[in-house]
Structures are given as C-alpha cells and as structure tokens.
Amino acid sequence: xxxxxxxxxxxxxxxxxxxxxxxxxxxxxxxxxxxxxxxxxxxxxxxxxxxxxxxxxxxxxxxxxxxxxxxxxxxxxxxxxxxxxxxxxxxxxxxxxxxxxxxxxxxxxxxxxxxxxxxxxxxxxxxxxxxxxxxxxxxxxxxxxxxxxxxxxxxxxxxxxxxxxxxxxxxxxxx
Amino acid sequence: xxxxxxxxxxxxxxxxxxxxxxxxxxxxxxxxxxxxxxxxxxxxxxxxxxxxxxxxxxxxxxxxxxxxxxxxxxxxxxxxxxxxxxxxxxxxxxxxxxxxxxxxxxxxxxxxxxxxxxxxxxxxxxxxxxxxxxxxxxxxxxxxxxxxxxxxxxxxxxxxxxxxxxxxxxxxxxxxxxxxxxxxxxxxxxxxxxxxxxxxxxxxxxxxxxxxxxxxxxxxxxxxxxxxxxxxxxxxxxxxxxxxxxxxxxxxxxxxxxxxxxxx
Numbered sequence: 001x002x003x004x005x006x007x008x009x010x011x012x013x014x015x016x017x018x019x020x021x022x023x024x025x026x027x028x029x030x031x032x033x034x035x036x037x038x039x040x041x042x043x044x045x046x047x048x049x050x051x052x053x054x055x056x057x058x059x060x061x062x063x064x065x066x067x068x069x070x071x072x073x074x075x076x077x078x079x080x081x082x083x084x085x086x087x088x089x090x091x092x093x094x095x096x097x098x099x100x101x102x103x104x105x106x107x108x109x110x111x112x113x114x115x116x117x118x119x120x121x122x123x124x125x126x127x128x129x130x131x132x133x134x135x136x137x138x139x140x141x142x143x144x145x146x147x148x149x150x151x152x153x154x155x156x157x158x159x160x161x162x163x164x165x166x167x168x169x170x171x172x173x174x175x
Numbered sequence: 176x177x178x179x180x181x182x183x184x185x186x187x188x189x190x191x192x193x194x195x196x197x198x199x200x201x202x203x204x205x206x207x208x209x210x211x212x213x214x215x216x217x218x219x220x221x222x223x224x225x226x227x228x229x230x231x232x233x234x235x236x237x238x239x240x241x242x243x244x245x246x247x248x249x250x251x252x253x254x255x256x257x258x259x260x261x262x263x264x265x266x267x268x269x270x271x272x273x274x275x276x277x278x279x280x281x282x283x284x285x286x287x288x289x290x291x292x293x294x295x296x297x298x299x300x301x302x303x304x305x306x307x308x309x310x311x312x313x314x315x316x317x318x319x320x321x322x323x324x325x326x327x328x329x330x331x332x333x334x335x336x337x338x339x340x341x342x343x344x345x346x347x348x349x350x351x352x353x354x355x356x357x358x359x360x361x362x363x364x365x366x367x368x369x370x371x372x373x374x375x376x377x378x379x380x381x382x383x384x385x386x387x388x389x390x391x392x393x394x395x396x397x398x399x400x401x402x403x404x405x406x407x408x409x410x411x412x413x414x415x416x417x418x419x420x421x422x423x424x425x426x427x428x429x430x431x432x433x434x435x436x437x438x439x
Contacts, residue, residue: 007238014237014245018252025256029263036266121273 041115045074048102048111049082057082067164074102081105084173086165087115090157094119097157101165107174109135109143112162119154127154140166140174182303185311192315193387197284202316203376205275207327209346210336212320214268216313218261218276220306222253223285227305229253230293246289247280254280268336284312322379327371329362 046055058079061072064086072085083104090097095118102110112135117124131146138144143166145159176184191197198219206212229249237245258276261269269276279285288308293301324331330348334340345351349362369375 003238007241010237011241011245011248014233014248018248021252022255022259025259029259032263033259036263040266118274 044100044113044115045072045085045102047113048085048100049074049104050111059085064168068161068168071168083110084169086161086168088161088164090160092119092153092157094153097124097154097161099158099161101162103140103165103169103173107140107169109138109140109162109166111136112158114154114158117154119157123152123154127152127158131155132158135162140169178300178303181300182307185304185308186314187311189308189311190315191284191308191312192319193384195284197287198282198312199380200278201275201282202319203373203380205272206316206319206323206376206379207371208324208335209317209320209331210333211268211271212316213313214265214336215272215275216309216316218257218272219279219282219285219312220309222250222257222279223288223309223312224302224305225253226250226285226289227293227301228298230289231296231298231301234294242294243286243290246286246294250285250289251280265336265338267338271336284308318383319376319379322383323370323375326367326379327369327375328366 042057042059043053045057045059046053051057056077058075059072060075061070063069064071068086068088070085070087072087074082074085076082083102086101086103088099088101090099097117097119098115099112100115101112104110112132114124114128114132134146135143143162146155185191187194189195192199192202201215201219205215226246226249230246233245233249254277257279258269261272261276288305292304296304321331325347330350331346332343333346334343350360353360353362367375370379
C-alpha cells in the first residue's frame, strides 16, 4: 500500500513541477504570442485586400451568431470602408479549417485565405497554391467552384465558408 | 567510453537518423528546406539535452514501474516550453513546423536516450550524450534538408524562418553561376519540385541511406577481406610449421638408425 502511495506521490510531484514550469513560461510568453496572433491576423486582412504590409488600416470586428464567427469591417486611411472580412471554422473528417473571406464593397470576393487548419498539410497547400485564388474578383452572388477539387474535404470546407460569407454579405451588406 | 567518444558517437557511428532510423517522422516531414531542418534540429537538441539532464538528476527518486510515464511528462514539459518560446519568438518557424513541433514528445530518440542512457548514467555524461545525439540528429536533418531544397529550387535560402537578420539571404544558388552566361535564367523554374513534396523526402532519404549503406558495405568488405587474408596467412604459417615439423621428424628418423649403428 505504501509503495503505491509513494508511486502516486512521485507522479503528483513530477506533474506539479511540470505544471509550474509550463505556467511560468506561459506567463512569460503569453503577451508576445497574443501580439503575434494579432499581427498575423492584420497581415491576413491586408493580404485579403491586396494591400502592402506598410499600409495603415483600421478595423472593427464584431462577433456573429450562427455559422460565421466574426465580421471585420476594414477602413482605409481616410475612414472609407474597403470591405468586409468574414471568419469561420468548418469541421470535416480530417479536423478543422479556419478561413477568412474578404468581400469588397462592390460585392466581389476580394480573396480568401486559410488561416489555420488541422487537415492534411499537402492537400491544404495544394488548395492554397492552385485553387483558392480562383475565387478572387468573382461576384458574391454568382461565383463558380472547381468541380474536380470539390471532392476534397478541405476544398469543400473552404467553399462552405465562402458561401456562408456571401449569403451573409448579401443579406446584411448587399444593396 | 571517453567524454569525447560519448559526444561524437551520435554524429556518424550511431547517427539516430542514418544508422538507427529513429525520428523518421520529422526527418521526412520538416526537411523541406535547410532552415526548417536546422530549426527542428535545434529544438530537438534543447529538448533532448534538457530531458537527459533532468532524467539523470531524478532517476533515483522515480520508481521503476512508472519511469516511462514520468519520463514522458518530463519530455512533454520541455516540448511545451519550446513550443511556447517558438510561438513567441520565432513565429515563422512555428508556422512552418506546424504539428510536428508538439510531436517532438513522441520522438522515440528522446525517450530512447532517457531510457537507455540518462537513467543509467551521471548528469554530465547524460548531458554530453543528449547534446551529441541531438547534434547528430540535426546533422541528419540538415543533410536531407539541403539535398531536398537544392534539388527542388537550385539554391539554399537562410533567414526565412529563423529570427536571424532582417531579410532572407541566398546562401547558394546555381543562378549565381548560370547568370554569368544568361541573365534571364532562373534555376527555380527548372527545380525538381517533387523534392519539396513528401515523396521527395522518401527519395532523398533513400539516396542518403544508400550512400551510408554503400560506405558501410565497402568497409565491411574490407574487414572481411582483411579477415580472410589473416586466416589464409595463419593457415600458411600453420602449414609451414607442420611441414617443418614433418621434415624435422623425418630427419630425426633418418638420423636414429645411424646413431644406433654408431653405438654398436
């Protein structure tokens, strides 16, 4: 009995020390990681509207109830609306895909990016390299999808999110 | 084993990748470029050395029955620390390594060294073993990374993923030579793209393993030939000895009647 208690105690101590070390490093790095995430998100916003890295933009993010997670309104230097970005995460058999969809004020899809995913990296890279750019400059109410690539889980998730973003835009922002 | 031998064994003689075929997952997955290979290698060096030191320090207090889960918790702690530090200070490397960074926890090289070496040796030797094996692992990754990046792009870049310098620099590029004759030539257009994809990792690893096996086979053949020559020499010496003994015996036999006659 005492032996088992000793084993349990050793494991508790190892686990506790491990927890303390991880907590300390987390305290040290949490702010930097959060700032990195914000910087990365902003760089995606600029990419979505083909803006250079040194362009100043302001944005206003609101949470959305439903399939889409967030709507971000992007303003240029003079305060004019450049467009809207919709963020959503879709679950498929291989994990999750988070996509940002940029829609310009004239009702065209500016661009879409996969910001994070747990899907197979090679398939994701193929979608990023060859297929996701095809959505650029297509009208939100009549964009076409690649029927051949549409069979892959990642592409299906991307299309689902773009369709949801388009529907939301047409319903709430379209004129 | 001296400390120097302990440190150097991981580089060639007991290289984790090319000799023991350990840690194949990162060796195939993150060796797309020289820099990602170097980044992963350095992270493994840190985790392996740190975990070896801690395992060696606490080995007396960890009961034998639960040593493996305890070692895994220790390794996982260092991997989590490394993951957070990389995410904070080398975000490009963190993105490039992706899921393979947390997967260092299950790298059998690290648990293998903790179990086979650190749990049986003192702290200094364990630290040297971790450092040597980690650097040997890094050497293996870098070799695959350089081969893959060079064949896929015709050059080697540095400064893209690691937080060193302001701008990426080209360490080597065939463009440097070819542009002396044709300014409009871009070697990247003619790279063997498959080497930047997973099948390319298997092909590159296969090529390097073939070189290692060729050298090993040649060394083994030399040893076998030397052994055969030594056996032949021993046989020859034994035959000569036998022959000399037979001649001596015959001479003694011939000399014996003469002596007997002389005695009469």
